[in-house]
Amino acid sequence: MASLLSYIGLGGSTTPTTPPEKSAVRALPANWYTSEEMYQLERRAIFSRRWLLLTHKSRFTTPGDYLRYSVANYDIVVAKDRQGEIHAFHNVCRHRAYPVVEQDNGNAKIFSCKYHGWSYGLNGNLAKAPGYQDLPAFDKAENGLFPIHVRLDKNGFVWINMDSKEVPEVSWEEQFDTVDEQERLTDFNFDDYVFDHTYNMESNFNWKILADNFNECYHCKTTHPDLPAIANLETYDVNCSADHIQHDPKTTDEQRAAGFGICSTYMFPNVSFTVTSTFMMMQKFMPKAPGVSVMYYELWRNKNATEEAFHAIADLYARVMKEDKVLCERAQANINAGLFINGELHPHMEKGPLFFQKRCREVVMEHSAREKREGRQIWPAKQQLKKTGNSAISNEDVAFCEGLACGNDNDKSDLAW
Incomplete structure (x- = not known):
């Protein structure tokens, strides 16, 4: 009888259940890395609704300094005004949608659209619309650049949220809790880091494949011959909570003394920052299409570090990033072929990618369910x-x-x- 009940699903199983920490877990399926529909849903659910780490305040030393970024096909400008405040806005003229900023960075007194001459202040407010002074019903206050929410955390990092509501639906605290209060960050004075240079690499892979790759070191022994100098690859671990992944490389006292004591945190969805006593690096995985991404890198040098010490770690990371680029390109090519669906991830050695994929799944499915209830696509960043x-x-x-x-x-x- 017991065996019959078990056969039809009513009896208890006599097979012991494998603990979750001993069970492999299926990864996100391949079509999440190739689908145009999924990419557009990610733009709606993730990139235009969640808080995104963008840069550090030290990039803005003088009023008028600005940076331009492309985030999931959103063209964004971040600028410092004359009062020292940092603003962000969409790089879209309110007249006919031409970009008002055409350089990647620089210093400006005003942002002037090269199409019809509309001009905007460093805070995004409309300053001049030629000919519109003759239209009494035209309201300049209603025609500033589309604003983007900005937050500076306790360490000076600049975050944005593109939700067009006056108050974003997702608060920074809800998403990241106290990530800027990590005890290990107290070892660093971020005011000591001076911007050094930036570079980027574009290639044909989905942005999530980069995140999966970054958040595990299971592949490090196979692929990265430099990494034993800065991490213990046998005990390397990650800790996951509140939309961030803290990497613990288990560095030794000797490695820390050599300037290789790395502190690295991945911020969902697409940015990590790594800091040592000699350098700081931010890496951003910016999608352009389902199968095209740009890897943006910003590097800072500790003002007390020698050029030799800075380049020892900066050049090492540059080599690692190039190696990762090859991994992601070749994996994506096989995913695109249509044979592979997904693999089984290790519950410990790949718990970083599992956490990242879990958050992707939760966020996009929640947004999709909301769209289904309302019978429409919901674009949080869209003009209201x-x-x-x-x-x-x-x-x-x-x-x-x-x-x-x-x-x-x-x-x-x-x-x-």
């Missing part, structure tokens, strides 16, 4: 038109075009549920 005046006419035009499915891919009404 008023419901009165000429904006009401625009809303009608938008709705008409969506009904014809004549918009761009971001506005189609034929949802893929």
